[in-house]
Amino acid sequence: MSHLNYNHLYYFWMVCKKGSVSRAAESLFVAPQTVTGQIKVLEQRFNGKLLKRAGRNVEPTELGQLVYKYSDKMFGLSYEMLDIINYSQRENTLFEVGVADALSKRIVSRILGVGMPHDARIHLRCCESTHELLLEQLSQHKLDMILSDCPIGSAQDSGVYSKKLGGSKMSLFSSKRIRVESFPECLEQHDVLIPASQSSMGRQLIQWFEQQGLQPNIIGEFDDVALMKAFAIEHQAMFVAPSLYASEFRRSDEMREVAQIEELTEEYYVIFAERMIQHPAVKRICEADFSNLFES
Template sequence: MAHINYNHLYYFWHACRAGSIAGAAETLSLTPQTITGQIKVLEARLQGKLFRRQGRGLVPTELGQLVFRYADRMFMLGQEMLDIVNYRKESHLLLDIGVADGLSKQLVSKVLETAVIAEEKIHLRCFESTHEMLLEQLSQHKLDMIISDCSIDATQQEGLFSVKLGECPVSFWSTQPQPGVPFPACLETRPLLIPGRRSMLGRKILNWISSQGLQVDILGEFDDAALMKAFGVQHHAIFVASALGQQDGWQRDAIAEVGRLDTVFEEYHVIFVGRMIQHPAVQRICRADFSGLFPRQGTDEKKPA
């Protein structure tokens, strides 16, 4: 068999990842006819069909699955090589970090301080989104590392590593606490703001409310912790936030702690791809002792070798 044209293989790889010819064409800025023609040439070279129709999309055949597994490793390795070469070309060491939008930015900032040292020029680029969106960008090599409130399933996410930095208690806060009404019954007296249920913390809070048998009035769900706090202050609602490092910064807004949970904790994890194991900033974060930041120090879930 003659050598495979890697452009043909590249087009097939994108079509397989997108699940359609149109999706691959949009990603590659080519016409669908060009993608289809190149895949047909590859099928002729491999002497077999690579796709079959399923509804409006395409799924790989048995041969297609085999070819995709090898192509995926090849092109991902090539992307890693380019990333490493680009890092070395920069005058500053680049680190693209995704931050789950529900996390305390004050605590995330303290984690990021570990990555920066005076002896090393480093350029941080931070992006904020949901855990799911960040994980997708990480798998596409658009990010180097994620700081999130949940880890990964190593058996389902090959090539990714997860390290738990720690966890912190969670409290309810308000500008107008209800005197004389004990916690948690006081949560039934005021509108309540909670993290979005798409987040790990949001689901934990909802489960806790249900377990307590509380009849609460949930005014809103927020993915952004800072926005939830601002909205809570404006509407005198009770809202959820980390119990660490808030008291001093919130005194000017007359924000007081309504009650602290003893069974719900906000977790902090870093997730990164295999190529970043050697990145000095990632190594510093993974090896740092955060026991002073997180009273309940977490344990490593999946450490790189």
């Protein structure tokens, strides 16, 4: 068998990953014509078409799907090799983490702290986004680990794993004194702030409203608890946040816990690719016991 040009194969793999020649070219820092030319040479090598039009995008043909299946394994292994080499050679190991923007930053900070050794040999880099976008970045080897409010789905890559770290009950808070006996009816008597509706907790909360037969006046959705609290004080609104914040709010004397919503729990999951299990920070977090954090 004659030699296979892996550069041509890599360009084809990137087009399949990105869904279009232009997006692949942008990621590769080359002209679209260069990508198209490389793929044409590869098609001549395999004696068949590898891509076909799908609206404004492209998708692999039957032959292309076969080639993509094997190239995905090949380049996935090459990234894994580079990761392992980098971990062993770097004096300071880079730890790139994606955090679902709906999660409590206070709890996330405590979880990430477990992964950081005292000798400062790990350099942490964090980014925030939605669960879906973070999973995409993980699949592209741009992240080592994700902290999210939901696990991976059964239909997702078999090489990606998730582990539940714990969960926090949710509570209703207010800057005004509200009779506990009026819960949950009081939700219809005041303006309400909730976690973003596209988040796992936001969806659970809206479903809980429906189950309780409540129609609260929701005036805002927030990813960040600190911002939601500030907005609630300014506009004298009630808001829903993890119960773990109750002691902190009591100390500041700005917020009161109206009631705990027993049916709702915000869950925390760590998600990582199989190759990352040997990353020292991922390993420390996966092996840690966070029961005290979520019970405090």
